[in-house]
Amino acid sequence: xxxxxxxANDYPNAGFPGDPVSLRWIxxxxxxxxxxxxxxxxxxxxxxxxxxxxxxxxxRGLAERDVTADLxxxxxxxxxxxxxxGAAQAKVQQDTKSIEKFFAGLGFPKGALxxxxxxxxxxxxxxxxxxxxxxxLALRTNDIKLAQKAVAQQFDLVNRGVMLEEGSGMSxxxxxxxxxxxxxxxEATKDARASAEQFAKDSGASVGPIRQATQGYFTxxxxxxxxxxxxxxxxxxxxVRVVTTVDFSLG
Numbered sequence: 001x002x003x004x005x006x007x008a009n010d011y012p013n014a015g016f017p018g019d020p021v022s023l024r025w026i027x028x029x030x031x032x033x034x035x036x037x038x039x040x041x042x043x044x045x046x047x048x049x050x051x052x053x054x055x056x057x058x059x060r061g062l063a064e065r066d067v068t069a070d071l072x073x074x075x076x077x078x079x080x081x082x083x084x085x086g087a088a089q090a091k092v093q094q095d096t097k098s099i100e101k102f103f104a105g106l107g108f109p110k111g112a113l114x115x116x117x118x119x120x121x122x123x124x125x126x127x128x129x130x131x132x133x134x135x136x137l138a139l140r141t142n143d144i145k146l147a148q149k150a151v152a153q154q155f156d157l158v159n160r161g162v163m164l165e166e167g168s169g170m171s172x173x174x175x176x177x178x179x180x181x182x183x184x185x186x187e188a189t190k191d192a193r194a195s196a197e198q199f200a201k202d203s204g205a206s207v208g209p210i211r212q213a214t215q216g217y218f219t220x221x222x223x224x225x226x227x228x229x230x231x232x233x234x235x236x237x238x239x240v241r242v243v244t245t246v247d248f249s250l251g
Contacts, residue, residue, distance in 0.1 A: 055250040056211055057199045061192025062243050063184040066223055069172035069236040072147035074139040075116065077165040085120070085131040092118075092133045098160045099137060106150055112141050134165070144172070144236050172236040174220055184242050185215060192246040200250055208249035216243040
């Protein structure tokens with residue numbers, strides 16, 4: 001009996017709300033409960049946001065533009081063959097003068113035509129050696145209409161006795177791609193959003209901001225297709241094309 005009295009006296013407030021031990025347990029339990037509630041909220045909110053992040057659509061946008069080349073280059077290869085090397089060289093020199101006269105008559109400035117190389121080859125057949133002298137001239141101009149005129153009349157060179165070799169064709173290049181890149185990327189992105197809006201409409205959603213976008217390569221091709229074959233040049237009329245891949249979020 002006395003022992004129990006001593007134990008009760010040691011903890012006079014045990015079991016009452018004001019007891020320090022009980023307060024510590026209550027405080028600890030409250031903090032734990034709040035932590036569970038807050039943690040559950042964060043977990044639920046995180047799962048919700050993760051679920052929302054999955055709602056997206058990836059589409060491609062296309063932009064095309066017709067352009068006209070602003071640079072024309074023409075490598076003219078011609079040759080002459082003879083058992084007399086001097087005669088072959090003389091014929092090539094004569095052809096060079098004919099070509100220069102041809103371009104001058106069309107209105108090209110003198111510096112537009114430049115020599116780019118020459119070589120001499122030979123072969124023997126039954127003890128007879130034949131020499132072939134080849135010459136190359138390059139035309140470079142920004143006058144596209146004049147270049148087209150030269151191509152249209154190139155057989156005048158053949159009529160003058162110039163032996164044009166295969167590969168002597170005009171090449172047209174569009175060099176101002178950087179000037180139209182920003183507008184074309186904007187057009188491709190707009191086209192991609194239109195596709196995304198159609199997907200969203202079909203699924204009862206709305207299109208949100210761009211999550212990620214990738215710009216494809218710009219390609220420049222013949223507007224009407226490429227031509228090939230002897231004496232056929234490509235076209236100055238080109239088509240520039242770019243495809244972008246855009247990932248839109250959905251609401």
